[in-house]
Amino acid sequence: MKLGHEFSKGLIEDNPVLRLALGLCPALAVSSSVFNAIGMGIAVIFVLTMSNLIVSVIRKGVPQKIRIPVYIVIIATFVTVVEMVMAAFRPDLFKALGIFVPLIVVNCIILGRAEGFASKHGVLASLLDAWGMGIGFTFALVLIATVREILGNGTWFGIPLTGPGFEPVLLMMLAPGAFITMGFLLALFNWRDEAKAKRLKDRVVKRAGFITRQPIRPEGGK
């Protein structure tokens, strides 16, 4: 199913943070606790959904030359909405996320999806793409936050997990912990990809060997 794929590709396969390395600044900055990560994720899902929706609806009427400023104004408008709603209803979250709420405007995922996907596809596909990418972003943030919160604070979503014998690694809560966690998670995803590609190649080689009834030798081997 093609529409289903528009949704599912953002989750793991083309995960915006872990595969495409987009939206890195908020991914590292707000991932010191799972609560903040989910708050940021919801804000991004909202902005991404609305901007993809509007861009997709007006895609035929926007002149090619000024499309980027038009998209930026649309995105900035919804970011302002998020800012005002969050400041009114969740001031604690608003304070914890700090300048990263207005900075959703320059999150490359959102402009990237508006320019790269919503401006070329229909409304339904754009909405599914926004949800897939938004949930993929949230998933990546929660993953980073899980590692950092458990190691750095001994809790997950505020629930204490480790006993009193565990000394929290403060470094994980600070900036270096975010960079190092991110580096190892990216490596993990690379490794998984490579293993998958290798399996695929092995299968092809095996089948080729079966057809020609000859073992495949490395080139130049005699």
Add this chain to the structure above:
Amino acid sequence: MDFSNLLVIAVGSILINNFVLMRFLGLCPYIGVSKQLSSAIGMGMAVIFVMTLASFASWLIYYYLLEPSTSIWGVDLTFLRTVSFILVIASLVQFVEMFIQKLAPALYQALGIYLPLITTNCAVLGVAVLNIDEGYNLLEALVNGVAAGIGFTLALVLMAGIRERLDLANIPKPLQGVPIAFIMAGLMAIAFLGFSGLTVG
């Protein structure tokens, strides 16, 4: 005029709260443009230039057009902050690009390709928003803009130097490229944590 205050802001933005390594701003160019020392220097210069102009322009816009107590019409338009700042930065980058192209073609050759990338550099919007959040006056905002740019350039150039050497190192395959760059950034951030004990004045 109290200059020690300006020094505190400058040292704070360059070292103690380095924009890249401590505040996580401008990570995309930090990872993307740090493969070669020469392009890192070009990008750094372009960012210093744009950040200074953006600090100046956004401060004037905020206090003369948006903030009700000081603006020329006295209407509360502060909710337009995000929209107006991003538009100011985008058009500023465009104007700077056109000006440099006409007036200093040599400089344009060096910086030209980096300028469009800067519009979506979150460090530039970040410095404009921080200047307002911290309540800086115009001079402080300018100093903060220059210092933030220098801090960004410092981190970028150091990283590019390390990554040029990493090319020769024997790194496990899954870690090659971006992952090892992040781990390096983590180690650099540990080094920069050492500055957090620094007190000025």
